[in-house]
Amino acid sequence: MVGLPSSSRKSRSLEPAIVRAMxxxxxxxxxxxxxxxxxxxxxxxxxxxxxxxxxxxxxxxxMVAAAVAAWALAGNPLFGTYLGALxxxxxxxxxxxxxxxxxxxxxxxxxxxxxxxxxxxxxxxxLLWGIMIQEAIAYLYTSNPKTVRPLVDGVIGIAGVRxxxxxxxxxxxxxxxIGLLWLLVNRTRAGKVLxxxxxxxxxxxxxxxxxxSVYLLVWAIYGVLAGIAGVLLAMFLGVSxxxxxxxxxxxxxxxxxxxxxxxxxxxxxxxxxxxIETITAYMISPAYRTxxxxxxxxxxxxxxxxxxxxxx
Amino acid sequence: xxxxxxxxxxxxxxxxxxxxxxxxxxxxxxxAYILGLLTLAYYFGVFAMAWDLLxxxxxxxxxGPTFLIGLGAYTAGILNSRxxxxxxxxxxxxxxxxxxxxxxxxxPALRLRGPYFGLITLxxxxxxxxxxxxxxxxxxxxxxxxxxxxxSIDETENYEYALLFMALSGAILFGLSRSPIGLILQASGQDxxxxxxxxxxxxxxxxAAFCVSALFSGLAGALLIFYLGTASVGTVVDISVxxxxxxxxxxxxxxxxxxxxxxxxxxxxxxxxxxxxxxxxTFVVSAVALAVILFFPAGLLGMLMRGxxxx
Numbered sequence: 001m002v003g004l005p006s007s008s009r010k011s012r013s014l015e016p017a018i019v020r021a022m023x024x025x026x027x028x029x030x031x032x033x034x035x036x037x038x039x040x041x042x043x044x045x046x047x048x049x050x051x052x053x054x055x056x057x058x059x060x061x062x063m064v065a066a067a068v069a070a071w072a073l074a075g076n077p078l079f080g081t082y083l084g085a086l087x088x089x090x091x092x093x094x095x096x097x098x099x100x101x102x103x104x105x106x107x108x109x110x111x112x113x114x115x116x117x118x119x120x121x122x123x124x125x126x127l128l129w130g131i132m133i134q135e136a137i138a139y140l141y142t143s144n145p146k147t148v149r150p151l152v153d154g155v156i157g158i159a160g161v162r163x164x165x166x167x168x169x170x171x172x173x174x175x176x177x178i179g180l181l182w183l184l185v186n187r188t189r190a191g192k193v194l195x196x197x198x199x200x201x202x203x204x205x206x207x208x209x210x211x212x213s214v215y216l217l218v219w220a221i222y223g224v225l226a227g228i229a230g231v232l233l234a235m236f237l238g239v240s241x242x243x244x245x246x247x248x249x250x251x252x253x254x255x256x257x258x259x260x261x262x263x264x265x266x267x268x269x270x271x272x273x274x275x276i277e278t279i280t281a282y283m284i285s286p287a288y289r290t291x292x293x294x295x296x297x298x299x300x301x302x303x304x305x306x307x308x309x310x311x312x
Numbered sequence: 313x314x315x316x317x318x319x320x321x322x323x324x325x326x327x328x329x330x331x332x333x334x335x336x337x338x339x340x341x342x343x344a345y346i347l348g349l350l351t352l353a354y355y356f357g358v359f360a361m362a363w364d365l366l367x368x369x370x371x372x373x374x375x376g377p378t379f380l381i382g383l384g385a386y387t388a389g390i391l392n393s394r395x396x397x398x399x400x401x402x403x404x405x406x407x408x409x410x411x412x413x414x415x416x417x418x419x420p421a422l423r424l425r426g427p428y429f430g431l432i433t434l435x436x437x438x439x440x441x442x443x444x445x446x447x448x449x450x451x452x453x454x455x456x457x458x459x460x461x462x463x464s465i466d467e468t469e470n471y472e473y474a475l476l477f478m479a480l481s482g483a484i485l486f487g488l489s490r491s492p493i494g495l496i497l498q499a500s501g502q503d504x505x506x507x508x509x510x511x512x513x514x515x516x517x518x519x520a521a522f523c524v525s526a527l528f529s530g531l532a533g534a535l536l537i538f539y540l541g542t543a544s545v546g547t548v549v550d551i552s553v554x555x556x557x558x559x560x561x562x563x564x565x566x567x568x569x570x571x572x573x574x575x576x577x578x579x580x581x582x583x584x585x586x587x588x589x590x591x592x593x594t595f596v597v598s599a600v601a602l603a604v605i606l607f608f609p610a611g612l613l614g615m616l617m618r619g620x621x622x623x
Contacts, residue, residue, distance in 0.1 A: 110609065121609065123427075128559070131594065131595075132595055136595060256431050295439075
């Protein structure tokens with residue numbers, strides 16, 4: 001769904017075997033970075049579903065909103081790259097909360113909507129909300145692609161493959177954030193409540209925890225995750241408001257592939273998707289890069305609807 | 313027979329007939345430009361009504377109405393532009409292709425729950441879009457293709473065709489939804505296990521719903537391109553077109569069938585009225601649709617009916 005890094009690195013014409021080995025290494029490195037980004041993007045999506053049963057179709061819009069905010073702020077000498085990126089993540093959190101308070105919570109609490117139909121209403125509502133964000137971004141900042149200056153400049157050679165340092169930094173940040181999330185969920189009290197809520201919401205309520213504050217926490221975490229993923233994406237590949245639909249679709253497919261609500265499944269699926277796309281783009285043609293994943297998705301959903309590591 | 317009597321007694325039907333009759337006289341006093349807009353809206357109305365049969369009644373979240381529409385449109389378009397077949401043959405072939413696509417979608421729908429099936433329909437659209445771009449020599453790729461024949465070059469005639477088509481489709485879909493079959497569909501959508509326990513063949517009814525929905529989507533898609541004279545991804549396949557169809561159906565009122573037509577006309581007219589806002593018009597339309605969902609979940613028609621005679 002996302003274009004390859006623009007810096008196409010052609011290996012000098014050596015012997016074919018070496019060329020092939022270098023291509024393999026390049027796919028390995030590029031695929032790793034892209035997959036890490038996919039993993040971070042999909043983690044928030046699956047977390048929200050796991051805890052509150054919400055499939056947030058404005059996911060891509062929140063990512064791009066954070067990215068565009070970082071782009072606009074980083075361009076201002078007052079803020080600079082680092083503060084701009086940080087504030088961009090902040091905007092991601094704000095938009096995530098807006099999504100929750102304006103769209104999701106009113107539907108969850110509505111008496112006019114039957115319980116069985118809430119899921120579909122949330123899907124439709126967040127979809128519309130995503131379109132609104134997309135149009136607002138396009139109106140304020142045009143739909144041209146935007147690239148944020150990377151946190152770290154420069155290029156490094158890994159066994160002869162020239163790799164932008166930013167690519168490695170991106171992967172490192174993604175994995176650190178995912179690691180922090182793991183610590184939060186498994187090692188802190190608030191995180192354990194969150195985990196419990198995803199397993200049995202009613203049980204958590206009976207133990208005296210306020211479910212609505214659990215939801216607030218999970219939406220805050222979600223906003224941070226989506227914000228970071230969006231800003232990193234803007235540094236790595238660039239974002240545009242037209243790319244919002246495909247972004248949501250790829251997060252959705254990764255999450256379904258891994259199993260709805262399963263974070264570890266999403267991480268595994270992100271790597272499967274990232275590598276299949278990268279291999280297709282390098283070995284066959286960039287034009288076909290999404291097709292094998294779509295076919296795989298259809299196959300998995302037919303044969304194993306609960307996904308690779310799904311609970312149900 | 314009971315169903316028939318209930319239909320003739322329903323006030324909604326008579327009001328609808330009156331509105332269609334008034335709409336038929338519009339060419340006498342409005343400009344060709346407005347007629348063109350409404351023609352488009354009527355085809356969209358059929359898309360939305362066909363979608364409502366699946367969503368409102370069978371309870372299937374179909375994010376990819378454009379998969380069925382696009383299949384119908386492109387099949388008809390390719391047969392016409394490459395093989396020179398006449399319009400009726402092309403339209404029938406397009407509808408047949410859409411029904412085949414509907415059966416293809418129905419198979420996973422019978423096994424999967426809400427979000428999973430929704431994703432499959434989304435993937436179906438993306439795959440179709442990819443195929444159209446890859447086989448650009450046949451389909452015209454991203455630019456689209458021109459069909460050789462058109463329905464008519466006269467705006468009034470085009471308008472009357474579209475109105476007639478929408479009225480007939482609406483009547484059939486509405487009749488179906490009020491028939492025992494519609495009730496069984498509704499039951500299987502809400503609680504498939506109980507419906508099956510009552511002795512209804514859920515799979516058979518859902519499959520039928522998919523076929524009927526696909527039939528009308530395909531017909532409308534094929535007719536639409538013979539009205540426009542071109543078929544392109546942006547007009548009949550793109551996900552944003554599907555989103556418009558969904559918005560129209562939800563806006564008009566789920567589970568009302570006729571609401572879809574109202575929603576489609578409202579959407580297209582609103583888009584036109586808001587044109588001075590430029591890029592913001594889509595924003596406003598989405599905001600209005602969101603507000604309707606949040607505050608009037610039953611939709612425009614549902615709000616008017618207030619459940620008095622609809623149930």
